[in-house]
Amino acid sequence: MRRRSSRAGSKTVVNVVLAVICLIWLIPTVGLFVSSFRPATEILKTGWWTVLPHKENVAKDQIQLPKDTDLRQPIEVNGQTFSDDQLREGVKSADGTTFMWQNRRARTIDVLEPGWIMNTEFTAENYKGVLTGKTYEIKDTDGTVKTKKGNGMSQAFINTLVVSIPATIIPILIATFAAYAFAWLRFPLRKTMFVIVIMLLVVPLQIAMIPILRDYTALGLNGTFLGIWLAHAGFGLPLATYFMYSYISQLPRDLFESAFMDGASNFTIFTRLILPLSVPSIASISIFQFLWVWNDYLVALIFIGNQPDVQVLSMKIADMVGTRGNDWHLLTAAAFVSMLMPLAVFFGLQKYFVRGLLGGSVKG
Amino acid sequence: MRLANTKTEGNPGNGCCPPVFFMEGEWDTMIASAAKQSTVLKILFSILVPAINVAGHTGIFIFLRDSELNSIVYAVLAILWGVFGVYFMYWSLNWVVELYSDVWRRRIQPFLFVGPAFLLLSWLLLIPTVRTLIMSFQNAASTEFVGFANYAAVFTDRLLITALRNNLLWVVFGATACIVLGLLIAVLADRSSFERTAKVIIFLPMAISFVAAGVIWKFIYYYQPGDEQVGLLNAIVVALGGEPQAWTSMTQPWNNLFLIAILIWMQTGFAMVIFSAALKGVPDDILEAARVDGAGEIRIFFRIIIPFIMTTILSVSTTIVVFTLKIFDVVMIMTGGQYNTDVVATQFYRQLFMYQNNGYGSTLAMILLIAVIPVIVFNLRQIRKQGGF
Numbered sequence: 087m088r089r090r091s092s093r094a095g096s097k098t099v100v101n102v103v104l105a106v107i108c109l110i111w112l113i114p115t116v117g118l119f120v121s122s123f124r125p126a127t128e129i130l131k132t133g134w135w136t137v138l139p140h141k142e143n144v145a146k147d148q149i150q151l152p153k154d155t156d157l158r159q160p161i162e163v164n165g166q167t168f169s170d171d172q173l174r175e176g177v178k179s180a181d182g183t184t185f186m187w188q189n190r191r192a193r194t195i196d197v198l199e200p201g202w203i204m205n206t207e208f209t210a211e212n213y214k215g216v217l218t219g220k221t222y223e224i225k226d227t228d229g230t231v232k233t234k235k236g237n238g239m240s241q242a243f244i245n246t247l248v249v250s251i252p253a254t255i256i257p258i259l260i261a262t263f264a265a266y267a268f269a270w271l272r273f274p275l276r277k278t279m280f281v282i283v284i285m286l287l288v289v290p291l292q293i294a295m296i297p298i299l300r301d302y303t304a305l306g307l308n309g310t311f312l313g314i315w316l317a318h319a320g321f322g323l324p325l326a327t328y329f330m331y332s333y334i335s336q337l338p339r340d341l342f343e344s345a346f347m348d349g350a351s352n353f354t355i356f357t358r359l360i361l362p363l364s365v366p367s368i369a370s371i372s373i374f375q376f377l378w379v380w381n382d383y384l385v386a387l388i389f390i391g392n393q394p395d396v397q398v399l400s401m402k403i404a405d406m407v408g409t410r411g412n413d414w415h416l417l418t419a420a421a422f423v424s425m426l427m428p429l430a431v432f433f434g435l436q437k438y439f440v441r442g443l444l445g446g447s448v449k450g
Numbered sequence: 451m452r453l454a455n456t457k458t459e460g461n462p463g464n465g466c467c468p469p470v471f472f473m474e475g476e477w478d479t480m481i482a483s484a485a486k487q488s489t490v491l492k493i494l495f496s497i498l499v500p501a502i503n504v505a506g507h508t509g510i511f512i513f514l515r516d517s518e519l520n521s522i523v524y525a526v527l528a529i530l531w532g533v534f535g536v537y538f539m540y541w542s543l544n545w546v547v548e549l550y551s552d553v554w555r556r557r558i559q560p561f562l563f564v565g566p567a568f569l570l571l572s573w574l575l576l577i578p579t580v581r582t583l584i585m586s587f588q589n590a591a592s593t594e595f596v597g598f599a600n601y602a603a604v605f606t607d608r609l610l611i612t613a614l615r616n617n618l619l620w621v622v623f624g625a626t627a628c629i630v631l632g633l634l635i636a637v638l639a640d641r642s643s644f645e646r647t648a649k650v651i652i653f654l655p656m657a658i659s660f661v662a663a664g665v666i667w668k669f670i671y672y673y674q675p676g677d678e679q680v681g682l683l684n685a686i687v688v689a690l691g692g693e694p695q696a697w698t699s700m701t702q703p704w705n706n707l708f709l710i711a712i713l714i715w716m717q718t719g720f721a722m723v724i725f726s727a728a729l730k731g732v733p734d735d736i737l738e739a740a741r742v743d744g745a746g747e748i749r750i751f752f753r754i755i756i757p758f759i760m761t762t763i764l765s766v767s768t769t770i771v772v773f774t775l776k777i778f779d780v781v782m783i784m785t786g787g788q789y790n791t792d793v794v795a796t797q798f799y800r801q802l803f804m805y806q807n808n809g810y811g812s813t814l815a816m817i818l819l820i821a822v823i824p825v826i827v828f829n830l831r832q833i834r835k836q837g838g839f
Contacts, residue, residue, distance in 0.1 A: 096747075097641065097642075097643070100638050100641045100642050101642050101643055101644070103638060104635070104638045104639060104642045104644075104648050105644075105648075107635060107638070107648075107652070108647075108648050108651045108652065111651050111652050111654075111655070111715065112651050112654075113682070114655075114666045114667065114670055114715065115654065115655070115666065117666070117669065117670065117682060118662075118665065118666045118669065121669065129680065130674070130680060131678065131680070132678065132680065133679070133680045133681075133682065133685050134680070134682075135682070135685075244522060244525075247525065248522070248524060248525035248528070251525065251528075251529055251532075252525070252528040252529055252531075252532040255529060255532045255533055256532040256536060257570075259532070259533065259536050259537065260536060260566050260567045260570065261567060263540060263563045263564070263566065263567065264563060264564045264566075264567035264568070266563060267560045267563035267564045268564065271559065271560040271563065272560070273557070273560035273561065273564075276560070279564060279568060281830065282571070282576065283571070284826075284829055284830055284833055285826050285829075285830070286571060286575050286576070287826075287829060288768075288772045288822045288825050288826055288829065289575060289579065289819060289822065289826075290775070290776045290795075290815065290818040290819060290822060291776070292776070292795060292798050292814070292815040292818055293575075293578065293579050293582050293815045293816070293818065293819050294574060294575050294578035294579065294582070295578075295802070295815070296578075296581075296582060296585060296802060296808055296811055296812060296815070297577070297578035297581040297582060297585075298574060298578055301573075305515075306515060307515065310514075310515055311514070311524065311525075311528065312511065312514050312515050312528075315528065315532070316570075316574065317574065319570060319574075320570050320571065320573065320574025320575055321574065321575070323567055323570060323571055323575075324571065324575070327567060351544075351548060352544075352559055352563070353540070353541070353544040353548070353559075356563075377657060380659070381658065381659030381660065381661070381662075382659075383659065383660065383661050383778070383779045383782070383783075384778050384779065384795075384799075387782075387799070388799075399659075399661075400659055400661040400662075400779075403661050403662065403665060404661050404664075404782065404783055407664065407665065407668065407783055408786070414669060414672070414680075417665050417668075417669070418665065418669065420665070421661075421662040421665035421666065422662075424658075424659060424661065424662050425657075425658045425659075425662050428657040428658050428659070429654075429657060429658070431657065432654065432656075432657035436650075439657075440723055
């Protein structure tokens, strides 16, 4: 009896600990998401967590001082005297409320009282700003209005798609052909070639970059979609080949034998039998490759460089981090735009995603 | 493209063609049977078809390279080329191979299947590795050989040593934390009442890019002078009565740990998912037997579960260590390698693009390669053990 209750108790402990860990894991993303919908000025004024109910000084009343109040002298408010500096910072009055300038020039003072509030001012302007690249206005705390230009993220979004789709399809088709040969055909150098594929699985990309960059310069491929497709195709091939090999080699031998009996050629077996049977595996590795290309920054940075019309999302955001490091309203919205596709894939195709992961994600 | 108009009914029982063959219509079956009898035609096609392929693909290649199309049209063309072009290449070359006698067909066909993959791998990975090795023994402009001078420099130059040290920090702290936390969470999730939800939450950061994660964490570490901190970490520190800090540039080398935290946040999910699958494989009766014998949960964990999933732990560790060695994006986004946060990969980029020093760049790349050699050996052994080769 005692044993059972301690089990139940430990289960509660497990649940609580796990819940805390999950909360810690979730908070960064939630913070980004919430911030991306907050107005530019609000983001820099208050933390995103203030959208939750919290205790804060809330303006309950306003006091209008005479317009000709001399700010250099002690200022009298409701029978008490304060200095200008005190009022700027906010100062406790006798009855527990806080006095603070609402508008110093107009000589109005806020009477603040602690109360529960939520900052629920949300806007879609940030997204409009990053997607369309239109100009938008920022009202600063002192009332001045600045005009800034947004970033054309929609073009980058399309470019990322243009990069990702062929860079997924091409290597996987080629890899599946190779995997079939490795698994079911016998030919000289088969082992050597396969060992090379395995060795290349974890080879760091950096090792290939300088020579490829030279070849690309010679071929005029730098800063072109074609160049980046080929690069991703090459870098994705070892994993795709290995992954498809481990699936195709597990298929039952009888399948092939009966097909051969019927006189089917290897090509027919491949297109009519192997490809349809491998669809789940192809889906897994495709998702993996697609996300890898979508999220890639290094390859794009090296082979696209600063070619403006081929820019992909990751580069655009990295660029924004460098040039507008404090424009959090834009950065958060831009980051979230770039996360849309991975999150959609993740939630929509989780089964395949996890399977691809279990199949091995060693990649150079 | 021929594929479009070859959807006519298959041609059953024509001797040369298997009944299930759907790709070939009347015309090519006829040509094929004619060519099978004539050596001249065979030779002609053996030259013609590869030539058409080379010419066609080169043509498309140059067209795509030089065209100024709208990017969506461009993408559609590229996808068509990627799917049908590559497929057509295999199909047409295979068609030629099928003309040969059985013996030759059996000899050539495998190379047709692996050939494209191997050519691409050779061009983009295999040969570059050799070229980088050679360049690592050459000077900055790769014009003359300098022996081991670059390697000597890597281990004496302050910047490069910092990069090596930081990489070590990344591997020691980052990889270890990912593995330990991943295992811990997998075990907890296994015994909790909301396993699925918890796993999804921990796993979620895996899907997003390091660049986006960089923005997320830069915002958490954000520091602004004054009382009101909008960065979460500083807000917590202030709430606890501490002084706000610029975390990523403060007390070096410990600022690296704040960058490593991002890796942990992203990669723990990977370790957890794989450990979780392995834990499900631990037989229940062994665990039950141990419990009956009075073993405590902690004892069971270390004496039974850990040994049981040791292979998984090893392979997850190698994967994460390799990943960590090559870490680049996080550092680039967060600090750009400033404040002594450079790692080998960022230093590589810097040497290559800012100092145009191919020698140092190649040497750094070689160091990364040397660092993963044990993993390569491990992988080969694993695969041999699984009976693959």
